[in-house]
Amino acid sequence: MEIAPNFLTEIIDEDLKNGFSARIHTRFPPEPNGYLHIGSAKAIFINYFIAKKYGGLFNLRYDDTNPVKEDTEFVESIEEDLRWLGANPDGIFYGSDYFDQCYEYAVQLIRDGKAYVCDLTADEMREYRGTLTQPGRESPYRNRSAEENLDLFERMKNGEFPDGSRTLRAKIDMASPNLNLRDPAIYRIVRAHHHRQGDKWCIYPLYDFAHPIQDAIEGITHSMCSLEFENHRPLYEWVVDNIGFDPKPKQREFARLNITNTVMSKRYLRELVETGRVDGWDDPRMPTLCGLRRRGYTPSAIFEFVQRAGIAKTNSLVDQKLLEYCIREELNAAAPRRMAVLDPIRVVIENYPEGKEETFAVANNPVDAEAGTREVVFTRECYIERTDFAEVPPPKFQRLKPGGEVRLMGAYIVKCNEVVKDADGNVAELRCTADLETANGMPADGRKVRGTIHWVSAAHACDARVMLYENLFTLEDVNAVPEGTNYLDYLNPASLTELHHCKLEASLADAKPGERFQFVRMGYFCKDSKNPDTFNRIVTLKDSFKVEK
CATH class of the missing domain: 1.10.1160.10 (Glutamyl-trna Synthetase; Domain 2)
Incomplete structure (x- = not known):
């Protein structure tokens, strides 16, 4: 399959025309906190087939920056699903493998005066953040010196502070109309065992900080993600710009699959x-x-x-x-094609010899001439669907009824002579006779039999x-x-x-x-x-x- 032209391929065509990159490189970055769903298939489809369309590369990268909900079970299932889809990655990576680099880049931002350690609680940060109509307020810890911030950040890494007591925040603009730029947290303290890193870290980068770094390190050219990340794009670009990556990956967004x-x-x-x-x-x-x-x-x-x-x-x-x-x-x-009776009624063909068996050729697939036929065994007793019989048939009913005839698919025309019921009054068995001259043919007397139903030999059926x-x-x-x-x-x-x-x-x-x-x-x-x-x-x-x- 080849991806049809769309607004993303138009963006890439324009980028290639302007010399943005010599080779397209995409990625699929799932968080291993659950199994992939069909919405994930859209992200895989876009990133994989765009890479193939342009002769580029496609990475699987696990976004394993939140150890609390992640598990190796999900890691294994994600790769299994990708390979089942046929979207085999050119490389498999883990966000956690970049933790050392993320830490060093965070230190760089602190030295440059672009990040600081903040002691506000989560509730206080929300209060200071402001609203869509009101600007935020600067944290009282925003103007700590680079030296103090470096010391505190290292002590965060060394486990000196309780979980949630401090964060590292990017110093951007508390009055920005985009709430994501109001000094977002880029590191938090979380003591949790990581499925790959073990207990090495007690601080973890947040997605908005780690993701653009991972993209840049891997050489991703187009980071295509779902639309809810559109307002996060300015932060993505801020991280890339202020760390100084060159070349710089581009983030572009598409609508989710609902x-x-x-x-x-x-x-x-x-x-x-x-x-x-x-x-x-x-x-x-x-x-x-x-x-x-x-x-x-x-x-x-x-x-x-x-x-x-x-x-x-x-x-x-x-x-x-x-x-x-x-x-x-x-x-x-x-x-x-195969015959299966899901709610069976037993049918006894009274004029068909007991113990006799014969086979009929039935098409494997009527729309595929090369599929050929298979042999099915016909015996005195068989099963038909309960819905293919009506004791009191509705108008235009063309299946089996008392005194009525129907063809058993690929075999004989049969007539219902007697209805046998159980103690509760339910139909348990039909007594029929077969026109033995109609083996998959029309009656000799020219009478019309409109209905054809499927059946299964009672002696050869599997449950x-x-x-x-x-x-x-x-x-x-x-x-x-x-x-x-x-x-x-x-x-x-x-x-x-x-x-x-x-x-x-x-x-x-x-x-x-x-x-x-x-x-x-x-x-x-x-x-x-x-x-x-x-x-x-x-x-x-x-x-x-x-x-x-």
Whole structure:
């Protein structure tokens, strides 16, 4: 896949024209405090494919500057997701590997009179910061001498002060209309074990200080990030300018990917996992990449969705049905067809000899002539879908009914003669006869049989559990919950339906984890990666959603 022209590629084209850089170099800088989600896929798509478009380089760099929430589990999952997407990085880096350099650059700023140690508490800093309409007030510690600041900063590093008692702040402009430039904190005291650095540090740089330094050291030319960092760009440029990097990386922003009926906040996703409302980060209802992978989505469908959703500077809410459209379009062409009965009724073909078996050739994929056929076994007893029979059929019902006929796909036309019910009055079995002269052909007498349904031989079926998924939330825009409510109030109680004792075509017993199929007339399904007897529904067969070609 190649990224379509967009405002970011226009910026890069202009930069190259003006001799800004000889080689484009991008990066994806996730914080390892959770699993990647489909919103992350947009950032990966932009940075990876832009680098490839211009013959440049693409880095994976872990933003591991906050040890409190980070874990090696997330580090490993991020690389796994990137490689699954096919966005293989040219280099893997860690923000923590630059801690020594960040510290030295902070010392340089102190010596230059551009940073100072501040004793204000977090609440006091917020009070001194001012508002959007009122300028901030200078900290009483703002004019400490460089010597005093150097001494205090070293003592911060050496662990002499309690957590949160002091910060190192950039000395910029407390009256700036951009609140991010009102002497932002660039270092804080945090005693926490780091997954790579161990207990070496008790002070950590904040993202807005560390990130531009990391970009500059790695030779990143274009630091492309989501729109919420647009107001942070002046601080990014202040750090680059005042440390004196040359060449200087550029930060440019794009709109985040927001999707209907789900959440993208790692905080919310973590809460869903930790409170047991979902079955882990890879629950197939989650928008995480591992959840989408387990459900059966493909990297190509995800990237196609990102491309179709568009790359712009205006935030929008993208209909989840577009994602479903993309995977459905791909699997319609690629997925082998198999027969599976999810809610079975036993059918006995009374005029078919007991013990007899014969095979019928059924197409593996009608839209792919090269996919060929497979043999399915027909026997006296089989299963059909409960919804394919109606004792009192509605108007225009073209499936099986008492006294009615229907074709068993690829096999015979059968007629329902008797309905057998259990003690509770539920339909348990249908007694039928087959027109044995209609093996995948029309009746000799010319009568019309309109309905065709799928079936599975009772003697050769394999049992399985099937998981049907719906939207995780009932609210379309979960980021805009009505006042007085919580996003958890809109969890969809029908987001998961478990079907047990499903009857599947015998060949599906050998399906491999992650293998995808179209269950004829039922939807697209994927063999679960954790439970060997389970198939997950990826998406239904049809939807009213329309996409312009």
